[in-house]
Amino acid sequence: VCQQTGFDMSDPAQLETVRRQFVLKSRPTGVPKPDDFEMVSTPVPDLEPGTFIVRNAVIGLAPATRLRLGGESSYMAPTPLGSVIYSQSAGVVVASAHAGFALGENVALMDGGWQTHARSDGSNARKIDPTVAPPSVWLGALGVSGFAAYAGLKAVAGLRPSETVVVSAAAGAVGAAAGQIAKIAGCRIIGIAGGGRKVDFVRATLGFDAALDYRSSTFRDDLRAACGDGGVNVYFDNVGGRVTDAVLGVMSDFGRVAVCGQISAYNATGSAGGPDWMPVLTKRLTVRGFMIQDHQDLQDDFIRDLSVWIRNGSFKVVEDVIEGFENLPAAFIGMLTGANLGKTLVRLEEG
């Protein structure tokens, strides 16, 4: 059975009745531990009118999911204890009572979750075309990660050609996309990442003009040297904290900062304080936080542009794929602690 081209409903042996899920067992303090998650088996939900069942083939992980595991209200709804962990997923419709989604269609689900099967009413589902790119790509470069990069640079930062751009968490899914999109737009790109392996990846594989290790004792000097006298026009920030503090110090007057993530704060226990604000004043910076939900008007442009760039090879899709449903907690914890290169994905065993 090929999940990417359909599911043969004529074979009843393929109709699983049990789904596996990871649910939130306890709210993590600091970096999550494997014990904070619990694998449970539940029945595949009933096919109510207007819904369909997706068998997940691949699950996409994102650092911001960490925010849902905390108890405090946030801009993302907290995951209740005992409920399935939030994530995007892609898979195939294996049963349908929905007029818009037919058996065998490939779909991506915004809230597919850490589970083998998800029921959807279609509101958070999107059909994907596996002839353009495999399902995993629709969770990363052609999904939320790529779209965050695209919208942040275009709509939030107002990127112009020939500018100098700094991207933090440059080896992550969003950072890798942001740097490549800015490069295609004719900018000079400096990536910041943690450790030699990631720095090499950002420079050699992703083709950034420069890549810097924020863990290096010479990081601030390296950054100043890499940026040159003109300073940084656009900073695409995924991490916050002391990395952002350093970058603000090398911004050019009237520079723009697109705040896409604050990974450095996601596992923090209590506020660690933020970057020094003086440069915001003295350099007359514009700092804007954003969420992709607020930029849906760019979706069609995004899919059109990225599809072209992926096809003509100017944009490299970079994926860090972990095999096996049972490895979801480890993959998530690894991503939060810096193990991944590119989009972190968990591929489920064939059904």
Next chain:
Amino acid sequence: VCQQTGFDMSDPAQLETVRRQFVLKSRPTGVPKPDDFEMVSTPVPDLEPGTFIVRNAVIGLAPATRLRLGGESSYMAPTPLGSVIYSQSAGVVVASAHAGFALGENVALMDGGWQTHARSDGSNARKIDPTVAPPSVWLGALGVSGFAAYAGLKAVAGLRPSETVVVSAAAGAVGAAAGQIAKIAGCRIIGIAGGGRKVDFVRATLGFDAALDYRSSTFRDDLRAACGDGGVNVYFDNVGGRVTDAVLGVMSDFGRVAVCGQISAYNATGSAGGPDWMPVLTKRLTVRGFMIQDHQDLQDDFIRDLSVWIRNGSFKVVEDVIEGFENLPAAFIGMLTGANLGKTLVRLEEG
């Protein structure tokens, strides 16, 4: 001799030849001390072609001048050791070899300095009309302080009627102006100041809808209560630091922050870190630093609007006037440590 209506050149006794100045003796660490300044006597400068001499009648103080006393490069040029302290001033032309400025005219100087007489080539001079308001007002409400408030609200924050606005350092010259301008624009205004005397002043004299003491142990709760469920649409920030950290926590989604000053950092020895940035992301805030120099296109609108509002009584001019040239250092230190209500001005003895 009335300095506000002219200076009679026919009386040679009025032509002083000695000017008094305060120069920078040592770069302050933390809050400046009186000893960091030195009073010197120098000759009134020669009247070179294309210049004129102003006898200062009043000197306006601003917290940001503290930045010029440090050695590091900043967005304001550092004052060299031994040079006159930077300030605005207003006075009368007492000698002129400049076609555009005649004897007896009232002028305001952007860089008049802590001195009894200043020479100008006209580039930093502006004629002022004492029939509209006394010279001191042209340094405050009709000068840089009022203009910073006006430009910050109009051009930087994009203020709209009926919004909830928070102003920090609300008892200071810029804060008092910002709150009153926002009130005139039909907004609900919450001021933040330090200590009961200032809080009373902000509420009773300036007429803000609410005033809060950031030194109170219940400050964060008070702020949350004052802002209500809708949150803060616009934050006009003069101070930064923990006050700003608290306000970011009560911003509404898509709120705007105009960063006009960072008083909490001006005396800091080393970076104390800034406010937590998470709300910038989660509330999709727009934070913009600005300087009035970048908004000169609004000057005419500003003078027109403020003149009307002062005349019709909807805008209260609030001045904290200290008498006597020799009291400049004490007035400056007092302002930096929170003594003033409204614009801090030093009036020079009659010449």
